[in-house]
Amino acid sequence: MRPYADNDYPTNHKPDWKIIAGLWPYLAEYRGRVILAVSMLIMAKVAIVTTPIALKYIVDYLDQNRGADMVLWIPLMLVLAYGALRFGSTLFSELRDAIFARVAERAMRRVSLRVFNHLHARELAFHLDRKTGGLARDIERGTNGISFLLRFTLFNIVPTLLEIAMVAGILLVAFNVSYVIAILVSVVVFVIFSIRVTEWRTAFVREANNRDNQSNSRAIDSLLNYETVKYFNNERFEAEQYDEDLDLWEQARLKNRTSMAVLNIGQAFIIGASMVAIMAMAVREVASGQMTLGDFTMVNAYLIQLFIPLNALGFVYREIRQSLVNVERLFGLLGEKPAIEDAADAKALAIAKGEVQFHDVRFSYHQERAILKGINITIPAGNTIAVVGASGAGKSTLARLLFRFFDVNSGSITIDGQDIRNITQDSLRSAIGVVPQDTVLFNDTLYSNLAYGRPGASEAEIHHAARQANLDVFIRSLPDGYNTRVGERGLKLSGGEKQRVAIARVLLKNPPLLILDEATSSLDSISEQAILDALNEVTQQRTTLVIAHRLSTVRDADTILVMDQGQIVESGGHNELLAKDGYYARLWLQQQHSDKENQE
Template identity: 85%
Template sequence: MPPSTDSNAPPQHKTNWKIIAGLWPYLAEYKGRVFLAATMLVLAKVATVSTPIALKYIVDYLDQNRGVDMLLWIPLILVGVYGALRFGSTLFSELRDAIFARVAERAMRRVSLRVFRHLHNRELAFHLDRKTGGLARDIERGTRGISFLLRFTLFNIVPTLLEIVMVTSILLVAFNVSYVFAILVSVVIYVIFSIRVTEWRTGFVREANNRDNQSNTRAIDSLLNYETVKYFNNERFEAEQYDAGLDLWEQARLKNRLSMAVLNTGQAFIIGVSLIVIMAMAVREVANGQMTLGDFTMVNAYLIQLFVPLNALGFVYREIRQSLVNVERLFALLGDKSAIEDAADAKTLSVGQGEVAFRDVHFSYRPDREILKGVSFTIPAGHTVAVVGASGAGKSTLARLLFRFFDVNSGSICIDGQDVRQITQDSLRTAIGVVPQDTVLFNDTIYNNLAYGRPSASEEEVHYAARQANLDEFIQSLPDGYSTKVGERGLKLSGGEKQRVAIARVLLKNPPILILDEATSSLDSISEQVILDALNEVSRQRTTLVIAHRLSTVRDADTILVMEQGAIVESGAHSELLEQNGYYARLWQQQQHNVDEPEQK
């Protein structure tokens, strides 16, 4: 019985022909090269199949003229022809590979780019659930599998089948049908055995891949959370968990190796028995005078010539089956459509004033838990609206819906009267700048992380944005300045420094709409005020949605919305909300008490 696989494994009975047919677009890009490579393939096989015939005539001429004066130039010419055919076989094969190389490499490039784009087009929910290590393994194996299928399906299976047809035809003409029958029976038994055992082995291949994904996912996740591992002294625990995954992978690989030994042994046995039977037939005919020594040599050469690629065909078939397993996971990944897609008639967002309106918005991440319950409010053009409330009230969800990481369940979100679901995601996100609560930087220089906000920006514009975010002085103090590497996920910078980088690159992007999601949460009081002054200055020219937990950061907002359990319970300016002495006033008093408490001790 094949081993079970994880729940994420693709269907095991997916039609292999559909996978192979999916490779055609990558071949169609270079039809001329494919045709020329196929021509070289045929010429190589013709030369290969002709070689034993030349060898037969050499042996027959030498045997028949032994002990008499012979014309030496005749066997020398035959030897020359024999050598030319052998060289031609190799030459045409190498030319075939050289011509086809561009096709295979370009296919790997195309599919890698296609997967990369597809992953970036997937919705946020997909990336929140993904396992990076396993996903990376699937992409790596899948792209390698495509290259293998393109090369070996065309250049091993097809040539071997062509060679079998040519050899059997020659034997049928030159000798008798018994040789053809014996070879065909051997080939059929060999192919049936190889297919049956390989299908049995496929389950072990899938299991080994799944275990490899799991162990790699664990390793990547642990390394990405290096600091957390250190905080809790869990290096040994992580090593044990990783080793447990490797143990399962080792067992799966062992099953794979043992099953391969069964396959190799069986194939070798079939070839050995076939050689014995066919050569015994030839020996008997030579002894009876029905076959010349040259004929015997030709039969022997054809058998060796036939069974060597046939044995290779067994290997290729095994590898093709494994490649199909790898490619089917990749194609399954590509086949999953994004939950957030542009409408068929989506238009480009036209930002005039920049007014943002939420109209009776209902939303839930899961059907059994509604997050937003009929939220309605408007951010007038150029105004700043802040949303405050306890954790889990739905504040950050508003930003995610406006940026269209998710779509509303009902209601609508409009920019200048245009429903965000009816405009292209690219134009929507071009018009919005986001400073997230948790800033993750690329493992690159500070300059490149800043310039990421607008890669086409000039150096002076990048420096100006850094000055606006109160970051320029800090950068100048570093030994390498703007060329300083920030490390994996920006771990070489403090939380406040990373957040100022995020603010600077949004300022560089210069969008008409801003989303500030706890944008100053990691800053000290002095830096916070400097950044707030800069943001307030920038916000005067933009429509701004501020998500905040600390109420002190939103006192200057034009309107403050107070959310509780997915609904807006209060709204107004800071002073107005304090006068109401409601939920906002209680939050304000509580936060002020927490700030003053250390000074009272």
């Protein structure tokens, strides 16, 4: 069973409320809109709070003039005022939302772009370890959480507290302090209950999120490995594993839903009990003549008006807690610094000749296992150096270090005497073209994938690169030609076709330095020779590091380095190494024998 549990975020961890303060920069960008939206909010609340007063005067006028000659226009004007206040509260609330919409949507855009850039800035090791499905869910929930926090913190919590204060003030002036005390006690009990139960529920929310990430990661990973699943007839196994994760997710969601029911029932009981107690006080005063029927109606209207947003405040608090959990994960992701960063005084790479040197380079992915053990290599400008050896010898690690996917543990790598740790990653990678062993394409057209090597290239340049990579005949044979879609990760193309696309992209990029990491490993013999001829022509003017397993592809290299167990054990030209009758010669004989057997 593959380890998919995403338990790196404890369910009992308490979120940091300071996160809300961290949202201020997103509000500050549209300070004017925020101020105008808050103004609309205040006007809406004023309209809402004064509505019961208009209702009181309507009821009192009708009650006191019952059976008498009533001046009809007075209650009609009061009704008109009541309707205008009702409409005004809705109008100002909608205007508030419309004005603030740009602020919230822009915040989501800014955060999404920031996360996107941050993820691309992260080191290769991060992406090798991370589960894409869970990461995507974290980003989605986090960006939505930011929008929720911006909207509801500003437009629900603050206005609800403002409304409670205004209603309490009106009741204190219009009646007596007992109503204010009763309302405040009800509010305090409601808030304390909501906070305590919500704190208890937060662990269930986190667990549900973790299980959601876990099941989503498994689903995406299984679909990305569709062919492997088919090769081993493991559809049922994958479904069973996915169902196990869904079962855990179902249980977590059940806990979440059940605990929410407890919260909702408790809140409803507190509100109902409070309304009964306060309305009983009002009934007694109406019966004793201390309060008019209009006053009674006003108290009832205020209670309904007060407890509806208070109940909503309980919902908002629950959602804010959940949003804090989601945003905290997102901000936690943003707070993780990339392992590979530009130095504070990093300068752009200046290539005069293009000489590459490895100076006593030592490196390990894990402390307990050394990969490179004191490597010294010089690649003269314009020369091609090939590195060969058995799998696991450390060949591809040289390419990763030169491209600065990782930093050396000790020693240094220089280009024209410039330590690559002291130059910007952007300028370094702009100067290097890479043809990887495993080419993954975007789910787009062939033309778009070719143009990715240099997005500003002309159509003629793209077609020329395709011809150089021996790809144009294949493209012309396709019904849609360059507009053919390659599918997810390029699965509609063969390995050789994908590799030729990768070669064409590098030719289009036209960099001064080249890394060819098993660049012809997926090609047949005829295509391989055609590609080698093109690459040999291209590498004449470039400093090239060739990583190869098949020795026949590097016979023409200026120098061949033989690696074994993280060290260079032999170096020289092809014929020179064969004459030594050493490790290279043994590899050569083994591959020749294998090729002969395959031909038979």
